Amino acid sequence: MRESELGRSWGDLLGQIHPNLTYRELLSLSRQLKQLNSKEITEPERVAVVKTKIALVGNNTLSFACAPLEVFLAKQGIKAEWFVGEYNNYQQELLSDDSPLYAFEPQVVILALDHRAVHFMPEIGAVASSVSDAAERQVREWDYLWSKVKTRCGASVIQLNITLPHEQIFGHYEAKAAWGPTNFLRRINQLIAERAPSHVYICDTEQLSNRIGKRNWFHEPTWYTTRQAFGFEALVTLTYSLAAIVGTILGKSRKCLVLDLDNTLWGDVIGDVGVEGIKLGQGDPLGEAFIDFQTYCRRLKERGVVLAVCSKNNYETACTPFKEHPEMVLKLNDFGAFIANWEDKATNLKRIALELNLGTDSIVFVDDNPAERALVKKYLPEVAVPEMPSDPALYRRVLDEHHYFEILTLSQEDLTRTSYYLVDKKRKQQELATNDISDFLKSLEQECEVGPFDEINLQRIVQLINKTNQWNLTTQRLTEGEVRGFINNPSYHTYWVRHRDKFGDSGLISVVIAEKKGSEFDIQTWLMSCRVINRGIEDYLFNRLLEDARRLETTLIVGTYKPTKKNVLVSGLYEKFGFKYQGVDDDGASKWLLPLTENVTSRSCFIREAGSDRHKA
Amino acid sequence: MSKEIECHERLTKVFRENFDNPTLEIEDEHNADSIPGWDSLAHVTLIVSIEEEFGVSFSTAEIASLNCVGDIRKIIIERAEF
Numbered sequence: 001m002r003e004s005e006l007g008r009s010w011g012d013l014l015g016q017i018h019p020n021l022t023y024r025e026l027l028s029l030s031r032q033l034k035q036l037n038s039k040e041i042t043e044p045e046r047v048a049v050v051k052t053k054i055a056l057v058g059n060n061t062l063s064f065a066c067a068p069l070e071v072f073l074a075k076q077g078i079k080a081e082w083f084v085g086e087y088n089n090y091q092q093e094l095l096s097d098d099s100p101l102y103a104f105e106p107q108v109v110i111l112a113l114d115h116r117a118v119h120f121m122p123e124i125g126a127v128a129s130s131v132s133d134a135a136e137r138q139v140r141e142w143d144y145l146w147s148k149v150k151t152r153c154g155a156s157v158i159q160l161n162i163t164l165p166h167e168q169i170f171g172h173y174e175a176k177a178a179w180g181p182t183n184f185l186r187r188i189n190q191l192i193a194e195r196a197p198s199h200v201y202i203c204d205t206e207q208l209s210n211r212i213g214k215r216n217w218f219h220e221p222t223w224y225t226t227r228q229a230f231g232f233e234a235l236v237t238l239t240y241s242l243a244a245i246v247g248t249i250l251g252k253s254r255k256c257l258v259l260d261l262d263n264t265l266w267g268d269v270i271g272d273v274g275v276e277g278i279k280l281g282q283g284d285p286l287g288e289a290f291i292d293f294q295t296y297c298r299r300l301k302e303r304g305v306v307l308a309v310c311s312k313n314n315y316e317t318a319c320t321p322f323k324e325h326p327e328m329v330l331k332l333n334d335f336g337a338f339i340a341n342w343e344d345k346a347t348n349l350k351r352i353a354l355e356l357n358l359g360t361d362s363i364v365f366v367d368d369n370p371a372e373r374a375l376v377k378k379y380l381p382e383v384a385v386p387e388m389p390s391d392p393a394l395y396r397r398v399l400d401e402h403h404y405f406e407i408l409t410l411s412q413e414d415l416t417r418t419s420y421y422l423v424d425k426k427r428k429q430q431e432l433a434t435n436d437i438s439d440f441l442k443s444l445e446q447e448c449e450v451g452p453f454d455e456i457n458l459q460r461i462v463q464l465i466n467k468t469n470q471w472n473l474t475t476q477r478l479t480e481g482e483v484r485g486f487i488n489n490p491s492y493h494t495y496w497v498r499h500r501d502k503f504g505d506s507g508l509i510s511v512v513i514a515e516k517k518g519s520e521f522d523i524q525t526w527l528m529s530c531r532v533i534n535r536g537i538e539d540y541l542f543n544r545l546l547e548d549a550r551r552l553e554t555t556l557i558v559g560t561y562k563p564t565k566k567n568v569l570v571s572g573l574y575e576k577f578g579f580k581y582q583g584v585d586d587d588g589a590s591k592w593l594l595p596l597t598e599n600v601t602s603r604s605c606f607i608r609e610a611g612s613d614r615h616k617a
Numbered sequence: 618m619s620k621e622i623e624c625h626e627r628l629t630k631v632f633r634e635n636f637d638n639p640t641l642e643i644e645d646e647h648n649a650d651s652i653p654g655w656d657s658l659a660h661v662t663l664i665v666s667i668e669e670e671f672g673v674s675f676s677t678a679e680i681a682s683l684n685c686v687g688d689i690r691k692i693i694i695e696r697a698e699f
Binding site for chain 2: 022024
């Protein structure tokens with residue numbers, strides 16, 4: 001994929017936007033976006049930019065909301081012009097036919113009111129009927145404003161409901177007495193919901209304030225010095241949600257949730273541990289968390305979000321838990337698309353979008369692996385890629401807090417959408433343009449450290465040897481004692497590989513055991529953890545083996561591939577490396593030879609050597 | 618690095634960022650009159666940015682009365698952990 005440098009910088013900027021930024025970070029992003037705009041740099045063409053006009057009015061200061069709103073809207077491909085009302089001037093602005101607000105011709109009016117805008121508070125000790133009257137009169141006042149907007153300019157209205165303040169003059173009794181301010185404001189919020197006509201959407205500010213806590217939401221120094229009704233942390237939370245609702249009004253909400261499998265829908269790697277080994281289900285804390293996350297995803301599906309799978313796995317392996325695991329909540333027919341292969345995920349997401357006939361900008365991609373997320377962010381900046389927490393127990397909450405799947409109304413189509421995608425569905429095998437993967441690998445800043453087997457790493461080496469199934473050339477299992485036997489055995493040349501990149505340490509992920517037999521360098525075991533497949537680590541290691549084989553004055557490298565049910569992934573490895581096929585033995589294992597002529601050269605890869613001693617010869 | 622130098626460097630960074638001026642130099646006596654763009658809105662975003670940069674918070678009275686670089690620097694030196 002080729003994008004201009006300029007297009008890429010726009011994409012990079014979008015990739016940095018997420019709901020947990022600070023106000024200062026948002027200001028900085030907003031300045032950078034402005035700079036790109038002023039240079040008339042256009043966004044990548046995939047992101048169709050929608051222009052809109054938004055008016056912000058209310059009974060408190062709203063000027064600080066524009067910068068974060070601009071940033072969050074940019075993420076959704078929306079560029080807005082602003083009208084910001086004067087402090088506490090919303091009634092005049094909305095009621096007067098010739099107000100500058102109507103001259104501005106907004107498409108969306110955000111009406112930001114807090115409890116101070118409630119004029120009709122009931123008397124202390126008021127009887128129930130007068131309490132209802134007060135609430136009715138209050139909401140009727142706002143209803144009049146809503147109607148006025150509709151008739152005067154036809155804009156949609158986003159009404160903030162009332163954030164309940166944390167002080168309770170009458171203590172807990174406020175929650176009992178109908179006239180109690182706490183109870184009354186709850187009644188007001190209920191009435192807003194009941195009375196809001198179809199062009200009025202509610203931003204549930206009360207719920208947002210509960211999420212970050214009233215102590216964080218209300219920030220008195222900010223109120224007294226700026227008349228902004230909440231602190232700047234609250235402003236970020238609020239503007240993120242407002243942008244999500246504006247996006248939904250403009251048809252930019254997300255429609256499809258694409259899920260990784262291993263360590264996203266269940267614990268551990270299905271290709272390695274099999275259906276009995278994955279963590280999923282009652283009795284195991286993490287297994288229960290995965291069940292709940294699956295249930296959350298299924299509920300999203302039931303309300304109209306299309307689910308899809310994008311996994312680095314063999315297709316058959318990836319399907320097994322759905323068919324065989326008794327506690328699996330999600331079933332194969334819950335997914336509108338199911339892609340499991342070894343290609344990069346940006347390509348696969350494009351494929352999923354094509355299959356489902358959706359834009360990539362309506363996709364949310366959930367993957368536990370930060371490298372996969374980075375690749376998608378880089379090549380498809382319009383895809384929403386939430387930063388998932390390392391603890392799967394928090395997946396549900398984190399995904400939920402992103403407000404990706406806002407709706408304005410619930411339609412019948414929402415409730416039947418996935419079945420639509422499943423009808424008449426033969427998986428289209430499409431050749432799609434592959435991304436320039438080497439750019440991505442370069443950007444990972446990978447380092448490998450290689451060393452011979454030693455006591456410190458013995459446990460992990462034994463574990464890898466006995467657990468790895470997919471990227472494993474001979475699947476030769478060894479006991480701890482056998483592995484220990486290789487240490488200081490002069491005929492054997494052993495290698496462990498540690499890998500890290502800019503996202504963190506992958507740990508010890510690959511193992512090689514080779515034997516020098518006269519002039520032959522015989523690779524008997526070579527395996528690698530699934531987590532780091534397709535990063536070029538095998539190329540890096542091949543170079544190391546080649547170097548050592550030459551230094552040991554051997555003239556031939558011998559490789560073996562022993563097929564199993566799970567290791568088809570590496571069936572072509574030696575051929576790719578230029579080895580010559582030498583036939584199959586009785587066990588079905590194929591022999592591969594690489595004579596060390598001058599023509600054999602090292603392979604290119606984007607991995608640096610970490611600061612370790614060179615492997616001893 | 619001494620506390621004063623570090624404070625000066627980080628404070629300069631915040632001012633440059635806030636006033637969108639990559640070459641801005643700040644002196645203790647600089648105030649809203651001598652730094653272009655230091656209006657009441659910019660004052661608030663400046664305070665929010667300084668609070669985040671140094672992990673300090675300003676009281677209501679301070680936000681209202683701080684109006685030169687020196688006043689701000691004094692409070693940071695007093696309150697921030699370096």
